[in-house]
Amino acid sequence: MNTEIRYVDHEVLIPNVEGDEIAERIKVQIPVTIDPVTGDEMLTEEAFEILETTKARHMGLLLPDQIKALRERLKLSQKDMSQLLQAGEKSYTRWESGRARPSRMVNVLLRLLDEGDVSVESLQRQRSDDDGWNKIVHWDFTKSVVEEDLVFSIPPGEYAEEAVQ
Protein backbone atom coordinates (compact mmCIF):
# COMPACT_ATOMS: atom_id res chain seq x y z
CA MET A 1 0.00 0.00 0.00
CA ASN A 2 1.26 3.44 -0.97
CA THR A 3 1.43 5.39 2.29
CA GLU A 4 1.70 8.85 0.77
CA ILE A 5 -1.14 10.91 2.22
CA ARG A 6 -3.23 13.08 -0.04
CA TYR A 7 -6.03 15.42 1.09
CA VAL A 8 -9.24 15.35 -0.94
CA ASP A 9 -12.66 17.04 -0.69
CA HIS A 10 -15.45 14.82 0.53
CA GLU A 11 -19.12 15.39 1.33
CA VAL A 12 -20.58 14.20 4.62
CA LEU A 13 -24.32 13.58 4.27
CA ILE A 14 -26.53 14.66 7.16
CA PRO A 15 -30.00 13.09 7.27
CA ASN A 16 -33.10 15.02 8.29
CA VAL A 17 -34.72 14.29 11.65
CA GLU A 18 -37.05 11.68 10.12
CA GLY A 19 -34.04 10.00 8.53
CA ASP A 20 -35.73 9.62 5.17
CA GLU A 21 -33.84 12.31 3.26
CA ILE A 22 -30.46 13.97 3.16
CA ALA A 23 -30.91 17.40 4.71
CA GLU A 24 -27.39 18.78 4.45
CA ARG A 25 -24.08 18.11 2.72
CA ILE A 26 -20.99 19.17 4.63
CA LYS A 27 -17.73 19.56 2.74
CA VAL A 28 -14.66 18.32 4.55
CA GLN A 29 -11.08 17.56 3.60
CA ILE A 30 -9.97 14.05 4.41
CA PRO A 31 -6.63 12.26 4.14
CA VAL A 32 -6.48 9.30 1.75
CA THR A 33 -3.82 6.99 0.40
CA ILE A 34 -3.78 5.55 -3.11
CA ASP A 35 -4.13 1.80 -3.67
CA PRO A 36 -1.16 1.02 -5.94
CA VAL A 37 -3.02 -1.86 -7.65
CA THR A 38 -6.35 -0.23 -8.43
CA GLY A 39 -5.70 3.50 -7.98
CA ASP A 40 -8.56 3.68 -5.44
CA GLU A 41 -8.50 6.54 -2.96
CA MET A 42 -8.40 4.68 0.36
CA LEU A 43 -9.78 6.25 3.54
CA THR A 44 -7.26 6.47 6.36
CA GLU A 45 -7.97 5.99 10.06
CA GLU A 46 -7.94 9.78 10.47
CA ALA A 47 -10.39 10.17 7.58
CA PHE A 48 -12.88 7.93 9.38
CA GLU A 49 -12.48 9.98 12.53
CA ILE A 50 -13.18 13.20 10.62
CA LEU A 51 -16.24 11.71 8.90
CA GLU A 52 -17.71 10.27 12.11
CA THR A 53 -17.17 13.36 14.24
CA THR A 54 -18.45 15.72 11.54
CA LYS A 55 -21.62 13.70 11.15
CA ALA A 56 -22.15 13.36 14.91
CA ARG A 57 -21.60 17.07 15.48
CA HIS A 58 -24.09 18.11 12.80
CA MET A 59 -26.67 15.59 14.00
CA GLY A 60 -26.17 16.61 17.62
CA LEU A 61 -25.15 13.07 18.56
CA LEU A 62 -22.54 11.80 20.98
CA LEU A 63 -20.18 9.16 19.60
CA PRO A 64 -19.86 5.79 21.39
CA ASP A 65 -16.54 6.77 22.99
CA GLN A 66 -18.05 10.02 24.22
CA ILE A 67 -21.01 8.17 25.77
CA LYS A 68 -18.62 5.84 27.56
CA ALA A 69 -16.42 8.74 28.70
CA LEU A 70 -19.49 10.54 30.06
CA ARG A 71 -20.53 7.47 32.07
CA GLU A 72 -17.03 7.03 33.44
CA ARG A 73 -16.88 10.70 34.39
CA LEU A 74 -20.17 10.29 36.26
CA LYS A 75 -18.74 7.15 37.95
CA LEU A 76 -21.72 5.05 36.94
CA SER A 77 -21.93 1.45 35.78
CA GLN A 78 -23.60 0.57 32.48
CA LYS A 79 -26.55 -0.72 34.47
CA ASP A 80 -26.81 2.54 36.48
CA MET A 81 -26.66 4.57 33.29
CA SER A 82 -29.32 2.50 31.54
CA GLN A 83 -31.61 2.92 34.55
CA LEU A 84 -30.95 6.63 34.64
CA LEU A 85 -31.92 6.98 30.98
CA GLN A 86 -34.80 4.52 31.43
CA ALA A 87 -33.42 2.34 28.67
CA GLY A 88 -32.69 -1.38 28.59
CA GLU A 89 -29.21 -2.35 29.75
CA LYS A 90 -28.62 -4.20 26.49
CA SER A 91 -29.56 -1.12 24.47
CA TYR A 92 -27.26 1.06 26.53
CA THR A 93 -24.35 -1.38 26.12
CA ARG A 94 -24.90 -1.29 22.38
CA TRP A 95 -24.76 2.52 22.34
CA GLU A 96 -21.38 2.42 24.04
CA SER A 97 -19.99 -0.21 21.71
CA GLY A 98 -21.39 1.55 18.64
CA ARG A 99 -23.48 -1.50 17.77
CA ALA A 100 -26.57 0.73 17.86
CA ARG A 101 -27.14 4.44 18.19
CA PRO A 102 -29.44 6.14 20.66
CA SER A 103 -32.35 8.16 19.33
CA ARG A 104 -31.96 11.91 18.99
CA MET A 105 -34.22 12.33 22.03
CA VAL A 106 -31.92 10.21 24.21
CA ASN A 107 -29.03 12.16 22.77
CA VAL A 108 -30.54 15.41 23.96
CA LEU A 109 -30.60 13.92 27.46
CA LEU A 110 -27.01 12.68 27.14
CA ARG A 111 -25.88 16.11 25.99
CA LEU A 112 -27.67 17.82 28.88
CA LEU A 113 -25.92 15.42 31.27
CA ASP A 114 -22.61 15.98 29.51
CA GLU A 115 -22.88 19.75 29.74
CA GLY A 116 -24.12 19.69 33.34
CA ASP A 117 -27.51 21.20 32.47
CA VAL A 118 -29.24 18.27 34.11
CA SER A 119 -27.89 16.36 37.11
CA VAL A 120 -27.72 12.65 37.82
CA GLU A 121 -29.68 13.30 41.00
CA SER A 122 -32.55 14.96 39.18
CA LEU A 123 -32.77 12.05 36.75
CA GLN A 124 -32.62 9.60 39.65
CA ARG A 125 -35.51 11.45 41.32
CA GLN A 126 -37.41 11.27 38.06
CA ARG A 127 -36.68 7.58 37.93
CA SER A 128 -37.95 7.02 41.51
CA ASP A 129 -41.14 8.93 40.74
CA ASP A 130 -41.69 6.82 37.67
CA ASP A 131 -41.07 3.63 39.61
CA GLY A 132 -43.75 4.61 42.05
CA TRP A 133 -46.15 5.48 39.30
CA ASN A 134 -45.50 2.22 37.45
CA LYS A 135 -46.06 0.19 40.57
CA ILE A 136 -49.32 1.96 41.32
CA VAL A 137 -50.47 1.40 37.77
CA HIS A 138 -49.69 -2.30 38.06
CA TRP A 139 -51.15 -2.60 41.51
CA ASP A 140 -52.84 -5.90 42.06
CA PHE A 141 -55.50 -5.42 44.70
CA THR A 142 -56.30 -9.13 44.84
CA LYS A 143 -52.87 -9.91 46.29
CA SER A 144 -51.19 -8.75 49.46
CA VAL A 145 -48.94 -5.76 49.20
CA VAL A 146 -45.21 -6.49 49.38
CA GLU A 147 -42.87 -4.29 51.36
CA GLU A 148 -40.92 -3.14 48.34
CA ASP A 149 -44.06 -1.76 46.78
CA LEU A 150 -44.90 0.13 49.93
CA VAL A 151 -41.52 1.76 50.06
CA PHE A 152 -41.47 2.94 46.47
CA SER A 153 -44.99 3.36 45.37
CA ILE A 154 -47.19 4.67 48.07
CA PRO A 155 -47.35 8.43 48.04
CA PRO A 156 -47.53 10.06 51.44
CA GLY A 157 -51.02 10.83 52.62
CA GLU A 158 -54.35 9.19 52.43
CA TYR A 159 -53.48 6.25 50.16
CA ALA A 160 -50.68 4.91 52.33
CA GLU A 161 -52.95 3.79 55.09
CA GLU A 162 -55.35 2.17 52.70
CA ALA A 163 -52.60 0.26 50.94
CA VAL A 164 -51.12 -1.12 54.16
CA GLN A 165 -54.45 -2.58 55.03
Next chain:
Amino acid sequence: MPPSNEPIPEDWRSNVLRILKEGKFGREIQVPRRVQSDWEADSLGAFPTDVRYALSDALSRSGVIGKLIPDQPEPGVTYAFWMFYRCMSGENRKFYAKICLHHGNVTIKILSAHLPDKGNEL
Protein backbone atom coordinates in the same frame (compact mmCIF):
# COMPACT_ATOMS: atom_id res chain seq x y z
CA MET B 1 -18.52 -21.23 -17.08
CA PRO B 2 -19.42 -18.15 -14.98
CA PRO B 3 -19.18 -18.56 -11.20
CA SER B 4 -22.49 -19.36 -9.55
CA ASN B 5 -23.93 -18.55 -6.15
CA GLU B 6 -22.76 -20.95 -3.46
CA PRO B 7 -22.39 -21.08 0.32
CA ILE B 8 -19.46 -18.88 1.27
CA PRO B 9 -16.57 -21.07 2.55
CA GLU B 10 -16.36 -21.19 6.33
CA ASP B 11 -12.71 -20.16 6.57
CA TRP B 12 -13.26 -17.07 4.41
CA ARG B 13 -16.39 -16.18 6.38
CA SER B 14 -14.80 -16.62 9.81
CA ASN B 15 -11.68 -14.66 8.87
CA VAL B 16 -13.73 -11.78 7.49
CA LEU B 17 -16.03 -11.80 10.54
CA ARG B 18 -13.03 -11.68 12.85
CA ILE B 19 -11.53 -8.72 11.01
CA LEU B 20 -14.89 -6.92 10.94
CA LYS B 21 -15.21 -7.44 14.68
CA GLU B 22 -11.67 -6.60 15.76
CA GLY B 23 -10.23 -4.53 12.94
CA LYS B 24 -9.90 -0.79 12.76
CA PHE B 25 -11.26 1.21 9.84
CA GLY B 26 -8.46 2.62 7.74
CA ARG B 27 -6.15 -0.17 8.87
CA GLU B 28 -7.37 -3.77 8.88
CA ILE B 29 -10.67 -2.70 7.31
CA GLN B 30 -9.88 -0.82 4.14
CA VAL B 31 -12.52 1.24 2.39
CA PRO B 32 -12.19 3.14 -0.88
CA ARG B 33 -13.72 6.63 -0.81
CA ARG B 34 -16.16 5.74 -3.62
CA VAL B 35 -17.52 2.85 -1.53
CA GLN B 36 -17.99 5.13 1.47
CA SER B 37 -19.87 7.65 -0.72
CA ASP B 38 -22.20 4.93 -2.04
CA TRP B 39 -22.83 3.57 1.44
CA GLU B 40 -23.59 6.98 2.91
CA ALA B 41 -25.94 7.97 0.09
CA ASP B 42 -27.82 4.67 -0.14
CA SER B 43 -28.21 4.26 3.62
CA LEU B 44 -29.58 7.82 3.83
CA GLY B 45 -26.74 9.16 5.90
CA ALA B 46 -25.63 6.21 8.05
CA PHE B 47 -22.36 6.58 9.91
CA PRO B 48 -19.34 5.31 7.95
CA THR B 49 -18.47 2.57 10.44
CA ASP B 50 -22.07 1.30 10.68
CA VAL B 51 -21.36 -0.72 7.55
CA ARG B 52 -19.37 -3.06 9.83
CA TYR B 53 -22.55 -4.29 11.53
CA ALA B 54 -24.56 -4.73 8.36
CA LEU B 55 -21.73 -6.80 6.89
CA SER B 56 -21.24 -8.82 10.08
CA ASP B 57 -24.96 -9.57 10.36
CA ALA B 58 -25.04 -10.81 6.77
CA LEU B 59 -22.02 -13.06 7.24
CA SER B 60 -22.89 -14.34 10.69
CA ARG B 61 -25.20 -17.05 9.36
CA SER B 62 -23.47 -20.31 8.52
CA GLY B 63 -24.14 -21.30 4.92
CA VAL B 64 -24.78 -17.74 3.76
CA ILE B 65 -24.88 -17.59 -0.03
CA GLY B 66 -22.34 -15.58 -1.97
CA LYS B 67 -20.67 -15.40 -5.33
CA LEU B 68 -16.96 -15.84 -5.86
CA ILE B 69 -15.58 -12.95 -7.93
CA PRO B 70 -12.44 -14.34 -9.55
CA ASP B 71 -11.43 -11.41 -11.71
CA GLN B 72 -10.80 -8.73 -9.05
CA PRO B 73 -7.43 -6.99 -9.36
CA GLU B 74 -6.96 -7.04 -5.56
CA PRO B 75 -4.64 -9.79 -4.31
CA GLY B 76 -6.95 -12.06 -2.33
CA VAL B 77 -10.27 -13.88 -2.45
CA THR B 78 -13.41 -11.86 -3.14
CA TYR B 79 -17.04 -12.73 -2.50
CA ALA B 80 -20.22 -10.77 -3.24
CA PHE B 81 -23.32 -11.25 -1.09
CA TRP B 82 -26.49 -9.48 0.06
CA MET B 83 -26.79 -7.55 3.30
CA PHE B 84 -29.56 -5.57 4.95
CA TYR B 85 -29.49 -2.29 6.79
CA ARG B 86 -32.27 -0.61 8.74
CA CYS B 87 -32.04 3.09 7.95
CA MET B 88 -32.75 5.78 10.53
CA SER B 89 -36.21 6.16 9.00
CA GLY B 90 -36.91 2.50 9.89
CA GLU B 91 -36.77 1.36 6.27
CA ASN B 92 -34.95 -1.94 5.80
CA ARG B 93 -32.79 -1.75 2.68
CA LYS B 94 -31.09 -4.52 0.76
CA PHE B 95 -27.48 -3.84 -0.22
CA TYR B 96 -25.07 -5.46 -2.61
CA ALA B 97 -21.85 -6.10 -0.70
CA LYS B 98 -18.46 -7.26 -1.90
CA ILE B 99 -15.37 -7.93 0.19
CA CYS B 100 -11.85 -8.98 -0.69
CA LEU B 101 -10.02 -10.95 2.00
CA HIS B 102 -6.38 -10.17 1.28
CA HIS B 103 -3.80 -12.94 1.25
CA GLY B 104 -2.53 -13.46 4.80
CA ASN B 105 -6.02 -13.08 6.28
CA VAL B 106 -5.11 -9.90 8.17
CA THR B 107 -6.88 -7.21 6.16
CA ILE B 108 -10.04 -6.87 4.11
CA LYS B 109 -11.06 -4.37 1.48
CA ILE B 110 -14.74 -3.50 1.22
CA LEU B 111 -15.28 -3.23 -2.51
CA SER B 112 -19.04 -2.57 -2.61
CA ALA B 113 -21.80 -1.50 -0.24
CA HIS B 114 -24.64 -0.06 -2.29
CA LEU B 115 -28.21 -0.69 -3.41
CA PRO B 116 -28.51 -3.43 -6.06
CA ASP B 117 -27.87 -2.10 -9.55
CA LYS B 118 -28.30 -5.38 -11.42
CA GLY B 119 -31.61 -6.58 -10.03
CA ASN B 120 -31.56 -9.67 -7.87
CA GLU B 121 -28.38 -11.13 -9.30
CA LEU B 122 -25.21 -11.15 -7.30
